[in-house]
Every structure is written in structure tokens, then in C-alpha cells.
Amino acid sequence: MGDEKRGSIAFFSTYRPPLPLDIYSSPLLVTSRKDELHMTDGLSYNYNAQIIPSNALKKILTRPKMASEGNGADVDSGRLSAMVFVSERENLETLHIALQFKNDDENSLRVKVFSFSDVFDTFNGIRMEDSGCIAGDYLVYVTTKDELRDRRQPWTAVYKTNLKTSETSRLTLKVISNLKCDRVADLSPAVSPSGKQIAVASFQNYGGWDGEIEDLKTDIFVMKTDPPLGRKMVIRNGGWPSWGSDNVIFFHRKVGDFWGVFRADISKGRATEFFRVTPDGMDAMTPAAINATTVAVATIRQKSKFGDIRVETQYRHIEIFDTTGQQQPRQITMNIRPKADHFNPFVIDGGKRIGYHRCKSEMLKVRVFPTFSPDGSKLAFVDNEFKNVWVADNKGLRIVQKTRGPDSIFAPVWNQNPEKDVLYVCMGPSFNATEKLDICAIPEASRGRGHHKILTAVSNNAFPSTSPDDY
Known part of the structure; x- marks a missing residue:
């Protein structure tokens, strides 16, 4: 080793912004950039957030590592709120909890971030975690903490952790043999408004992953939060589920050359009729339901080609669509940062604000x-x-x-x-x-x-x- 020589490698990457992603939110009626609120402490890459409801936050604050940070009175008064999100600050893509303390200035927050695994003593090995969301007394999320069984196959599984006891259990079906048809991997868990049901995008019916990159072949399954899970497929060919009510799911799928957001009624089980929420001829994805008729989505209204100097409609923006047809689509981020890409909306305060993540700067020097x-x-x-x-x-x-x-x-x-x-x-x-x-x-x-x-x-x-x- 004494004779070992070391050098440097220069490279560039695609699909990863050169400046960190971070999480922001804006009100429905946007007037200027000052309306945009920074939701984290600004360290590292942060993305894929969901708000933690007040009742769940009160339980989290009883954990030993959180007890000194606040109490139920702080939550009830509105001085303290929280969200769960993915951060890379520990050199892994894992879940973190942001405690958000309201400042006198309404356009800023004092934020303190904690590792989910540290607070609840869950997993500490090499893994990725994503899509955290609250279901009553549980945090539901997807993780790769389990051992990989097959090369070139996904092994993401949905777990739930009890916010009181930290007891953790797997919700995704376990593989029962080495047969291809038994490979089960779940993505994008979403909790119903009642907290009693969980929807996931799953490879279950496809025998695993077949090499697709953007248009993953998944179906949407629904299961109960508590056993017996009663897992069943409700939507064929769909991903990124979001509940509008306990009987309505919004999801995205690719049809022809464009991605669209759809609405399905699952009150009778497997849905056979789907209402296209977003128009054909533009890309729309990653829905976040506000209610049974209103949904926030990420849109790209005009496709771009490699080498294009993009115009505003070629950036990814957050919009709100009304399925009743009574309101026109409402632009959120176009009015703030027209030449920046925005991703994965989430709902705050029942739809009074919409969260998302984007690069910290729109003036990227790549x-x-x-x-x-x-x-x-x-x-x-x-x-x-x-x-x-x-x-x-x-x-x-x-x-x-x-x-x-x-x-x-x-x-x-x-x-x-x-x-x-x-x-x-x-x-x-x-x-x-x-x-x-x-x-x-x-x-x-x-x-x-x-x-x-x-x-x-x-x-x-x-x-x-x-x-x-x-x-």
C-alpha cells in the first residue's frame, strides 16, 4: 500500500441537479416570491416531503430525543409544526423529521432536523427510505433495508413504525419462493384520509422489474393499515397514488407520448372507469389530492429537446386542477420562479398551501x-x-x-x-x-x-x- 498512487477523476452526471434540492411551499394565491416559504434548515439535498398532522406530532414529541423540543401546547397554538422528508445529510437517502418553529416573521421558520432512525431506533444499516406519510399512530414509508434476493430486481418494501412504541413491521408481502411470479416490491405508499387504508404502486402482477426506466410497470394495490391487511388490486397500470377520499384515488400513468393524472372511484373494488384530470398533449404527474375533486400536480406543458434553451412552459411547474370543470387550472410556481423545475407537490393546511421541492437556485452553472x-x-x-x-x-x-x-x-x-x-x-x-x-x-x-x-x-x-x- 505504501507504493499506491492516487489521482483524480473528472466526470459529469445527468438527472441530478448540480445544486441541492430543497423543500418550499406557497399559498394558493401567489403574488410574489416573498410568498414562498423555505421549509427546512437548508442543509444537504432535501425532497419528497409530507406534513405530519398535529396528533401524530404530539406522539413524536414524547420520544426521549424529542421531548425537550416542544409539547402539545406548542402544537395546539400553531407555534410548532413538522414534516417528514428525505435528506442526504448522512450520506444516505433516508427519512428525517423537521420541527418547524414559527418566527415573528410569517415568511420564515426556525427549523431543527432529526433523523427518523435515531428518534425511533429503527434501522442503522445501508438503506434508502422514501415516501414517509402518517397513518394514525404510524409512520408509513418505503425502505430497502431488507436483503436483496435477485440481481436487477427491486426490493423496496413498505413498513410502518408505531409513533408511541417504535414497533416496526413490514406491510409488503414477503417473497415465499424463488419463482419470478412471487417477486413483490412496493413503491409510493399513500394513506387514506381516515388513516385506515394504504395504497401502493406495486410490481406484484409483473413478476418484478423488466428494465423500464421512466414508465415503470406497476399496478395500484390497497391494503388496511392493521391486520388482516386484505391486500387487493384496485387500479391496473398506475403509479403514485394519492387519496382524494376513502373511495377516490388520483394516480398517474403514461398514455401514448404523454403522462396524465387520472381519478378513479374504488368504492366497489377494482376500478374500471377512469376520468382524465389533466388534458392530453402535456405531461402531468405526481398528484397530491387536496380533496375528492381537487388535486395538485407537476406539469410540463411543452416538451423540450436536448439542446433547447427552454421557455417557461418547458419547465416543470405545480398546478391545481379541479375535476368538476368549474375552475380553470391554477398556476402556483409559474408565478414565482417561471424558469425553475418543481417536483412532487404535497398538501399543507388542507390545501391552503402547496409544498414541493426544487433546486435552490435557478441560475445553474453546469x-x-x-x-x-x-x-x-x-x-x-x-x-x-x-x-x-x-x-x-x-x-x-x-x-x-x-x-x-x-x-x-x-x-x-x-x-x-x-x-x-x-x-x-x-x-x-x-x-x-x-x-x-x-x-x-x-x-x-x-x-x-x-x-x-x-x-x-x-x-x-x-x-x-x-x-x-x-x-
């Missing part, structure tokens, strides 16, 4: 395609618009090659001879097999002279790689 020079002294990369090549070294950070517009340059790589100071890049539309795409050399790259030389003939050429003897 870099892609990093490449080190052979001696490690220089780092080159492309901006997120695929418009300019940048170099960072001991002289600072600067643009060394500009193009006329976005989606014009990508995939830089250094010549293996550091004395030559040459970068090779792709110039032309990215990831488009039908357009002309050239490999170009940028001589004296770190000097930023802005010159380049085309190295390839008329064709589609991409992703250059230089050999060690390229001198």
Missing part, C-alpha cells in the same frame, strides 16, 4: 465533458449549452473557444503531448446522426486564441480519442 491534460495541469470542459470550451489551470478559468450558438461543440480531449497544448473537439449538432459533425483541433488551446482547424471530411464524426504516441 459543466460537461471534462478532460484533464496528460500532466494534470489543465482541465477543459464544455458549458451546459454546448456553446463554449473552457479551460481551468493555475492561471484561472476562461473561455478558449467560442461558437455561434448552443449545441455546437462538445467532447473535448487533449493531445497526449502536453507541450503541444492542443485540444480536439466535436463541432456541430450533438447526438444527431443526420447532420454534419466535424472533429477539429484547437491549437495553443490554453492561450485562448479561438482558432480551430477542421480535421475530418464531410461526414458525421464524433468523440475523438488520442493515442499516447500522438506527437
Whole structure:
């Protein structure tokens, strides 16, 4: 180990914002950004929240690690409220409880965060937890704490933890054999208004996961909170259930090219008729029911393509839809931050406020395609618009090659001879097999002279790689 050499790896990632996600809420009648309320302490990535009802919070405050933080009188007076959410502050995606103390300033909260597993002494191993929600005396959630049985198969299971005793039990069916048809994994638990029923999106009827990425093949099952669970399927082909009443479930599914939110009446068991709440021709997902006829959803009203400079309707926003047709959709986040993506709405104070998570900043400075020079002294990369090549070294950070517009340059790589100071890049539309795409050399790259030389003939050429003897 004494001769071990260590270095650095540069990379970029997709589907994860470069700035932390955090949780906010807004009233239904939004007038300005000042109406938006920050719901956490601002540390780490925080998302997927649900409000903790007053009765449940009073039980949580009896736990030894919480008893000094407040009491029932604080809850009844409105001085203290709480929510359960996912945070990555302990290098795992696990549930946390935020105690929210009201300040004199109505637009701010003093927040103190506790790990759910620390408060209730549940699990302490490697795991992920999500979708926390309250069912009477229980916190219901999904976790991967159980042992994985099969490679490339989900093993998420729904559990409940008693808020008084911390007794924890599994609600998802256990696998009883190694047969594919017996693989059961549940997602997105949601509790009915009475607290007596739990809806989940489940792979149960599909024999597990079959490689799908965005459109997961799940059905919605309903079970009782207390045994006997009486688990039964109520909606075929649906995900992300949310209860409008004890007989009404909102959910999302993909139909054709677009995601939509639907409403189903399950009073007679399995639903066979579905009412589409959101219009076709736009994406709508992750419903949060306010009541049996009103639901908050995340929408993308106009699809975008890779390389687009997005307009406001191409961002993900929170809207409220009325299924009776008496009210037009109500925009929530479009009026606050039109050029930011907002996710996974949740209901506060019976619908007086709507919560969601978003990036902390809408002015994201993202870099892609990093490449080190052979001696490690220089780092080159492309901006997120695929418009300019940048170099960072001991002289600072600067643009060394500009193009006329976005989606014009990508995939830089250094010549293996550091004395030559040459970068090779792709110039032309990215990831488009039908357009002309050239490999170009940028001589004296770190000097930023802005010159380049085309190295390839008329064709589609991409992703250059230089050999060690390229001198």
C-alpha cells in the first residue's frame, strides 16, 4: 500500500441537479416570491416531503430525543409544526423529521432536523427510505433495508413504525419462493384520509422489474393499515397514488407520448372507469389530492429537446386542477420562479398551501465533458449549452473557444503531448446522426486564441480519442 498512487477523476452526471434540492411551499394565491416559504434548515439535498398532522406530532414529541423540543401546547397554538422528508445529510437517502418553529416573521421558520432512525431506533444499516406519510399512530414509508434476493430486481418494501412504541413491521408481502411470479416490491405508499387504508404502486402482477426506466410497470394495490391487511388490486397500470377520499384515488400513468393524472372511484373494488384530470398533449404527474375533486400536480406543458434553451412552459411547474370543470387550472410556481423545475407537490393546511421541492437556485452553472491534460495541469470542459470550451489551470478559468450558438461543440480531449497544448473537439449538432459533425483541433488551446482547424471530411464524426504516441 505504501507504493499506491492516487489521482483524480473528472466526470459529469445527468438527472441530478448540480445544486441541492430543497423543500418550499406557497399559498394558493401567489403574488410574489416573498410568498414562498423555505421549509427546512437548508442543509444537504432535501425532497419528497409530507406534513405530519398535529396528533401524530404530539406522539413524536414524547420520544426521549424529542421531548425537550416542544409539547402539545406548542402544537395546539400553531407555534410548532413538522414534516417528514428525505435528506442526504448522512450520506444516505433516508427519512428525517423537521420541527418547524414559527418566527415573528410569517415568511420564515426556525427549523431543527432529526433523523427518523435515531428518534425511533429503527434501522442503522445501508438503506434508502422514501415516501414517509402518517397513518394514525404510524409512520408509513418505503425502505430497502431488507436483503436483496435477485440481481436487477427491486426490493423496496413498505413498513410502518408505531409513533408511541417504535414497533416496526413490514406491510409488503414477503417473497415465499424463488419463482419470478412471487417477486413483490412496493413503491409510493399513500394513506387514506381516515388513516385506515394504504395504497401502493406495486410490481406484484409483473413478476418484478423488466428494465423500464421512466414508465415503470406497476399496478395500484390497497391494503388496511392493521391486520388482516386484505391486500387487493384496485387500479391496473398506475403509479403514485394519492387519496382524494376513502373511495377516490388520483394516480398517474403514461398514455401514448404523454403522462396524465387520472381519478378513479374504488368504492366497489377494482376500478374500471377512469376520468382524465389533466388534458392530453402535456405531461402531468405526481398528484397530491387536496380533496375528492381537487388535486395538485407537476406539469410540463411543452416538451423540450436536448439542446433547447427552454421557455417557461418547458419547465416543470405545480398546478391545481379541479375535476368538476368549474375552475380553470391554477398556476402556483409559474408565478414565482417561471424558469425553475418543481417536483412532487404535497398538501399543507388542507390545501391552503402547496409544498414541493426544487433546486435552490435557478441560475445553474453546469459543466460537461471534462478532460484533464496528460500532466494534470489543465482541465477543459464544455458549458451546459454546448456553446463554449473552457479551460481551468493555475492561471484561472476562461473561455478558449467560442461558437455561434448552443449545441455546437462538445467532447473535448487533449493531445497526449502536453507541450503541444492542443485540444480536439466535436463541432456541430450533438447526438444527431443526420447532420454534419466535424472533429477539429484547437491549437495553443490554453492561450485562448479561438482558432480551430477542421480535421475530418464531410461526414458525421464524433468523440475523438488520442493515442499516447500522438506527437
